[in-house]
Amino acid sequence: MCSLSNAFLFIVSMLLISSTSRSQEATLVAVGNQSGAPSVMKFSELKAVLMGEKQRWKNGNRVIIALMKTNTPIGRATSLKIYDMTGDELNKFWLALVFQGKAQAPNFFNSVNELETFVAQNPGAIGILNKPLADAEIKPIMIDGQKAF
């Protein structure tokens, strides 16, 4: 009986660990409006942009950040992988930055389609998704030479 319950606990633990590591290893892609963001970036540059450290792209367009809400799987993965924060920490980070008057808040979305449409319609917009899109109005951004990271 005891060994059966131990085995059950072991399986549950393994499932939990594997699901946690899966969310941490979720693949992300960066996309941008045709005007503004470059087609190739280093991960450190992407992180700096998404931390609000850059106000304008080289062509003069204002940097507009588009993210999935932190309670969505892509939003959670974005928080962890790019910002090294939990969703709550990311929300606090942005609220503090906006309150200080140091940056404009990112635009948060519930669905990938909304985010995609927003990036397509706003010059200078950059967004994070979980898979490459077949949308002519949006360009994929290679990060450290890779399509996904």
Add this chain to the structure above:
Amino acid sequence: MRRKFFCIYWIIFLALAQVSSSQSIQIKGFVDVTTTFDQKKVSFGFDEEDLFITAVVNDRISFLGESVFKYEPASPTEYGVSIERIIINYNIKGNHNLIMGKVHTPINYWNDTYHHGRVFFPTIERPILFAANIIPLHTVGIGVQGHDLGKLKFGYDLFVGNGLGSSEIVDNDKNKSVTLAVHIKPADKLRIGFSWYNDVISKGASVLGKTINWQVNQHLFSLSLSRFGKKFEVLAEGTAGFNHTDTTGLKTTFATYIYAGYKIIGKWVPYVRLDNIHYQQGEIYYNKNNMTSIVAGLRYEISYLAVVKLEYQFQHSEILNNTNIVSAQFAIGF
């Protein structure tokens, strides 16, 4: 006729809503309730209701406004409203901005970063150098600001304002206050800053309800170091104030504090803060009252919009009796 009126009303409403949405207007706020145990009695209270609005006006212009509603015994309604910040920001180029309006003087990290947002405060109240009015909290004027420049993520603020003794509308004299602040962020979550502030306060000026009977030439030098890491948090700041009057000569005041916290088990953060203010004998611009304070507390971050803090503070003062206060605060953002 009535239907026509409603029709026009809805058209205007929808048009305004459209303008609002295209301007990306955001309204946020902060509030807190606090209870204290002091002098053998428990008191309940609240600090202030802080509302702030941000708006992107166009590609280069943005706006930030902050208003506070707070208890004011002198007011007929016992409440007062104050405009804490009115900032029109014009993005000049890249990360360089022109700032106009009323700002939190960018003289140190706490004043520039938290000021009214108690949900962000690492402790229940501000360091005692704020209550002692060592630094000018606000400045009305114009300036330039830059951030995250180069590998060290250099930032600067150069702000010229009306200075102490002025009203929000007009300067009381020809002298202008100047604030120059620089900082670097050499490593992740680490920020080191330095600032210089100068103002000449005219004889007869009224500063925070006190009439200044001598012309005061004030220089403030501030240093700050902050690191809010995943586990360990530290914030240390110091201001050296040099006030010169013809009567007393140069008098120096040192105000410092150091805060440290360590995140344990999820959202719990035990913390301590030590404050000290030391005035030179003969100081007449500040209200000379050497003080030392020790704060020890525990913060629980329910979410990024709700924080509970429990704190003990011992304060030793040159003029008043020593105080022992236990406080609890529930601060929220919305």
